[in-house]
Amino acid sequence: MSKRLSLIYFSATGGTAKVTKGVAEGISDNYKEYDITSPINRKESITFDSNDLVIVGVPVYAGRVPKFLIDFFTKIKGNHTPAVFITVYGNRNYDDALIELKDTFESNGFIGISAGAFIAEHSNTTKVGTNRPDIEDLKTANKFGADIKNKLENLEDMSQLPKLIVKGNVPYKERISVPPIVPDTNDACTKCGICAKYCPMGAISINNFKDIDAAKCVRCCSCIKKCPVNAKSINHEVFNKITKGLIDNFSTIRNEPECF
Ligand SMILES: Cc1cc2nc3c(=O)[nH]c(=O)nc-3n(C[C@H](O)[C@H](O)[C@H](O)COP(=O)(O)O)c2cc1C
Missing domain, CATH: 3.30.70.20 (Alpha-Beta Plaits)
Structure with a gap:
């Protein structure tokens, strides 16, 4: 593939990282990682151009993209940059997170080419989404990546791509406020x-x-x-x-x- 592949992901408990890398590996084993889980990695701006392909992976928090990530994503700029959007949720539902991720990046210079919603063990308990993503999930992620690679290779120009449509509602569901709970x-x-x-x-x-x-x-x-x-x-x-x-x-x- 002629594009430079980059991954941007936030993954507090590891599920989103596994899925995002699984998708990337279906495309190429040569990619640059921006692991934005640590706060020090959410300070600098990142800029991409049309020679890049970017995969963005985020966990779903209360049916949305976490608010602090939406704030940070204003610092990530594309310029006709093809992008793949991945949300990873804890087996309940991803609600409006995928459409919110797509809208956020598309309004920042990226062109959505594919998107996926995957499942990981729920952060709150090992009893929901237990041991996900599992081998089957990672095979699906890999195949999804391989399909994206084929799609790009058979394409003469990005304008041939149909507009990406994903599941979700606009306006997005309200963010819920939770009392100040800490471990x-x-x-x-x-x-x-x-x-x-x-x-x-x-x-x-x-x-x-x-x-x-x-x-x-x-x-x-x-x-x-x-x-x-x-x-x-x-x-x-x-x-x-x-x-x-x-x-x-x-x-x-x-x-x-x-x-x-
Ligand atoms: C604050 C919070 C809210 C969450 N809300 C949802 C949700 O709305 N739907 C869902 O299925 N999982 C939800 N989850 C579970 C995470 O989306 C899931 O465990 C995710 O894969 C964690 O990603 P990570 O392993 O990369 O940290 C929530 C987790 C947290 C911490």
Whole structure:
């Protein structure tokens, strides 16, 4: 493929990264990665041109693209740059996240050529979307990438591409406001600092790992899933209720990836 392939992804607990790389590997094994999970990687602007192909992967938070990513995406500029949009959700629904991602990038100089909604284990619980993306999901991601490669190779000029249409509604669903909930830390904590090092919002104090800034925390559960001694957990009535609802309704069904 003659285009330079780049990946941009945010992945607090690893699911979005796996899917986005799975799609990329179907296109080429030569790609540049912009892992924007760490806050220090969301500072600089990034610019692309028509010789680039960009794959953008984001997790779905409350049926939308996380707000802090929408804010950062204003710094990513294309210039007739072909792009592939990927949303990864926790087996409930991706609602309006894919259309929001597409609209955001298309209004910033990118031309959407394909898009996909994939499934990963839910951040809140291992009981929903358990072990996803699995081998079948990654095969689908790879095949999706290979199809994109073929599509581009058989194309003489980008204007031949039909307009990309994805599932979702405009106006997008309202963002829900959640009370300021942060993870608790129990006495098992060994002060290893992994939680603070990998917190994508820089919300955990490096001087006191129990001190978590509720204004910054997005409840991505990175600290909970990465803690080697299970010292972190969220124990809040609202969070527990949401998680119970997810387990009751989405732990025994299997949603499949959708490609557009
Ligand atoms: C704050 C928050 C809101 C979420 N909202 C949804 C949702 O609306 N629908 C859904 O299916 N999954 C939802 N999830 C689950 C994530 O979309 C899913 O676990 C995602 O794959 C995590 O990506 P990651 O592993 O790259 O961090 C939510 C997760 C978080 C942390």
